[in-house]
Amino acid sequence: xxxxxxxxxxxxxxxxxxxxxxxxxxxxxxxxxxxxxxxxxxxxxxxxxxxxxxxxxxxxxxxxxxxxxxxxxxxxxxxxxxxxxxxxxxxxxxxxxxxxxxxxxxxxxxxxxxxxxxxxxxxxxxxxxxxxxxxxxxxxxxxxxxxxxxxxxxxxxxxxxxxxxxxxxxxxxxxxxxxxxxxxxxxxxxxxxxxxxxxxxxxxxxxxxxxxxxxxxxxxxxxxxxxxxxxxxxxxxxxxxxxxxxxxxxxxxxxxxxxx
Numbered sequence: 001x002x003x004x005x006x007x008x009x010x011x012x013x014x015x016x017x018x019x020x021x022x023x024x025x026x027x028x029x030x031x032x033x034x035x036x037x038x039x040x041x042x043x044x045x046x047x048x049x050x051x052x053x054x055x056x057x058x059x060x061x062x063x064x065x066x067x068x069x070x071x072x073x074x075x076x077x078x079x080x081x082x083x084x085x086x087x088x089x090x091x092x093x094x095x096x097x098x099x100x101x102x103x104x105x106x107x108x109x110x111x112x113x114x115x116x117x118x119x120x121x122x123x124x125x126x127x128x129x130x131x132x133x134x135x136x137x138x139x140x141x142x143x144x145x146x147x148x149x150x151x152x153x154x155x156x157x158x159x160x161x162x163x164x165x166x167x168x169x170x171x172x173x174x175x176x177x178x179x180x181x182x183x184x185x186x187x188x189x190x191x192x193x194x195x196x197x198x199x200x201x202x203x204x205x206x207x208x209x210x211x212x213x214x215x216x217x218x219x220x221x222x223x224x225x226x227x228x229x230x231x232x233x234x235x236x237x238x239x240x241x242x243x244x245x246x247x248x249x250x251x252x253x254x255x256x257x258x259x260x
Contacts, residue, residue: 002245003033003257004226006219007173008094008128008153008201011037011058012044012051015205015216024055026220033057033257035219036248038094038128038153040065042076045083059254061091061128063116066098066109077115084123090252091150092120093128097141100132110141117145126150126251129170135161142168151251154203159189166197171247173199176209176217179228190232195243199251200225 006027016023027035038061039048045062052058062083064072084092095116097109120127127150131138135157142148142165152165155172162172172193178186190198200222202208208217209224226244230237249256 002242004031004200004222004241005245005248005254006032006035006202006204006222007151007199007248007252008175009035009037009204009219010040010206011035011055011204011219012039012048013205016218020051023218023220026218027222028057030220030223032219032222034059034248034254036061036090036128036252036254038065038091039063040094041068041071042073042079043071049087057257059090059252060087061089061093062087063091063093063095063128064112065094066096066104066113066130067101069104069109069112072112077112077119080116081119084119084125089125090254091126091128092116092123093150094130094153095127096130096152097134097137098130098132099134099137106137110137113138113141114145117141117148120150121145121147128153130154131157135165139164139168142170149251151199153201154207155189156186158185159192162189162193162197166193171197171199171251173201174229175201175203175225176207176212176221178225178232179209179211181210187232190229195233195235195240196247198229198244199248200229200244 034057052060149169151171204217
């Protein structure tokens, strides 16, 4: 059985400052061998770089998250180009569109998103996309730029939208929300989408599953996502772990690591 890859963990977040070494050890003990750690704003890139350098199996992605729109400046896009060239991240992101928070200017969000999609295309990197109540708009932007690949993380769209994303070279990743009993649309997607279109994530420290509701989420809980996906699909967890591991390695050009 391949070691699991948490394809979306904010392990650099302040919530882990008090016990990051212990949280890392718990993840490794749980079989989580690698984490993709996406940035959210320019100010956080140096700390993310330092955290990723400190722990084996962590991989950085740099980008400008739409929920931090108030912090972003046009010059941060020029800086992102320089960071990509110098740091060689595994992806561009986290970036995207959030139409749930009404105070976030949709037009300005789209400007930053399109600019980051262009960088991902130009540097032939995958893109990590945040799409909250905005999957159709994200699809439109992806088509506009073209020649892209990536993942829509913490996916909450429809099965049809996921299929359209797959046609454009995008996977979707599932996390803690999959285990909530009322997440019927996610359950259907988990059962019906081909396995080669799925990734696993925690979005730690956010979005814990019901077993940890109200608590800090962490990468060590990723096996619970795997178990729920296997239950919904009626599949072998080891086979699903191997397949999603291969999907992540292929998308992010990560080294394949077997279970010790």
